[in-house]
Amino acid sequence: xxxxxxxxxxxxxxxxxxxxxxxxxxxxxxxxxxxxxxxxxxxxxxxxxxxxxxxxxxxxxxxxxxxxxxxxxxxxxxxxxxxxxxxxxxxxxx
Numbered sequence: 001x002x003x004x005x006x007x008x009x010x011x012x013x014x015x016x017x018x019x020x021x022x023x024x025x026x027x028x029x030x031x032x033x034x035x036x037x038x039x040x041x042x043x044x045x046x047x048x049x050x051x052x053x054x055x056x057x058x059x060x061x062x063x064x065x066x067x068x069x070x071x072x073x074x075x076x077x078x079x080x081x082x083x084x085x086x087x088x089x090x091x092x093x094x
């Protein structure tokens with residue numbers, strides 16, 4: 001499902017104009033991104049958590065040059081679904 005399809009679905013279910021729904025969805029995503037950039041996790045009860053995972057420094061290999069490289073420590077965004085959400089998805093998979 002794309003962002004446009006999500007906006008259309010919300011607009012049809014709520015009766016709100018697509019332009020207003022799009023503005024709300026964009027504002028939500030921007031707020032989510034800003035919170036994660038600041039290092040703040042975002043918790044949505046019953047849906048899941050958007051968290052920052054810390055990756056440690058490690059040694060990798062460049063196989064085309066057959067050399068080792070150092071990959072510095074870094075943070076990545078991640079999503080951890082809520083148990084209720086996960087169980088619902090597990091039970092609906094065919």
